[in-house]
Amino acid sequence: MINIKNIFLIIAFVIESFYLLTCPFNVYAKEELPVAPKMNAKAWVLIDYSNGTVLSEFNSDKKLNPASLTKMMTSYVIGQKIKEGKIKYEDIVTINKDAWAPGNPLLQGSSLMFIKPGDQVSVYDLNKGVAIQSGNDACIALADYIGGSQNAFVDLMNYYVKVLGLKNTHFMTVHGLDSDGQYSTAHDMAIIGQALIRDVPKEYELNKEKEFTFNHIKQINRNKLLWSNVLKVDGIKTGHTLGAGNNLVASAVDNNTRLISVILGAPNDPVRFTDSERLLIWGFNFFETVNPIKANVPLTSRRVWFGKSSKVNIGINNDVSLTIIKDQKQDVKINFSLNSERLDAPLKKGQIIGKVVFKIQDKEVDDCPLVVLNEVKKGNFFSRFIDFIIIKINTWFGLSL
Known part of the structure; x- marks a missing residue:
């Protein structure tokens, strides 16, 4: 007999799996670069x-x-x-x-x-x-x-x-x-x-x-x-x-x-200092470094099948820094995608399961691996059997996991 509550949970996981995370940051686009001072x-x-x-x-x-x-x-x-x-x-x-x-x-x-x-x-x-x-x-x-x-x-x-x-x-x-x-x-x-x-x-x-x-x-x-x-x-x-x-x-x-x-x-000693100072001032006036994603901080969690735990946190294992034009943070989109629709245990900490993509104006400007943030070991025979049954039922009904 199918548990109605489990079906609703499965549908929720399906919806969640297609969710794209977005954050208000902006990576610079070359066509927007202000003109740099010319050095001697x-x-x-x-x-x-x-x-x-x-x-x-x-x-x-x-x-x-x-x-x-x-x-x-x-x-x-x-x-x-x-x-x-x-x-x-x-x-x-x-x-x-x-x-x-x-x-x-x-x-x-x-x-x-x-x-x-x-x-x-x-x-x-x-x-x-x-x-x-x-x-x-x-x-x-x-x-x-x-x-x-x-x-x-x-x-x-x-x-x-x-x-x-x-x-x-x-x-x-x-x-x-x-x-x-x-x-x-x-x-x-x-x-x-x-x-x-x-x-x-x-x-x-x-x-x-x-x-x-x-x-x-x-x-x-x-x-x-x-x-x-x-x-x-x-x-x-x-x-x-x-x-x-x-x-x-x-x-x-x-x-x-x-x-x-x-x-x-x-050409001489004074020029190297004045020009370096001009170049650095220009850089600080127009650009800044932001860290839109921190290492080991969950972006979200995902359903895990056949594991001791039914969910796993996912994110990145190295800090990401982006160079942006000042005051344009709102244009950056951060999307992530999984390599497969289903995550099966065992999963190792740091295991790559997808990709995080940074976009500006719908153009990809950078990316980094999406990884598992915590280990998930295989569950016992009973929990794995239950997951197997749920997957089969979803397959019969043509539902995604």
Whole structure:
């Protein structure tokens, strides 16, 4: 005998399975982008840190000389080795002769921490020498300590180039002084900056310090945007050589939005800072980052068959961030769909069961996997048998589950 109450429940589940979730958020559409200011440089790019969205670019994939922006990758490798426990901030490094400027013609006239052979310097202080003073000698000292030689450390740098998926970057030095075969791009440098902030935040924090004194020599951070009155800049790196011109990677934060700008080949020192500031201000004026969906927060629940539980929560397992034009949040639609009409136990936590799609003006602009948020094990024989009967009855009546 068919239970009328069960039939109504089944009909409710059918209606629920076709429900599309919508939320009032808006992803930017390229045709709506306001015009970006033109930079006086060989190449530039502005990205949203949270998702890598490019907001403005010119020659962003052109291979150019990175100069001391190379030190961002040097810092990244150091930070990774600290995370791995291979070295510690308090480790003491004995300085070798190759890190001594008077004994190394390549270093003479370049930016230095002013260390000398036999000095006992902590990894932490050498890190400051790299990040704040842009010390080429400090880079060599840390490369020798971590890799055993500069060449071995450069190999580590290029290993992480591959790990980060960079296609247009190759390093030949640990410090960035001009060298044949060394190149990068504005976009790749933005990705390295993104990785530095995301993967080794303690290492990145050194870049916001405005000065460092070592051996009674006080040096000021070369990134003048740290003193900006209109931006909250907390990094990242300057670079200059005869072959490169004037380079700058800068990152700033405004509420929930962090942007990264890269200027390569500016004609002089003031221009790289004024243009970077203009580019960042433009970005913050017109864009913002929103998080319409949070990881592990249920979007909704769905009926589960043959399980210990009859329902399962579904959502996403990684936070989603979207770059939107300000004041247009209401245009974004968030839809989700299941790969199959029926969910059968067992279901594993994190199992992909469908797709979440972000749309603007009926155009898909992004998507992410729809997953199970909690495990559902198989039910006992009796509960599975009941579900089997219900499914059969629905099949006889031509109803969807």
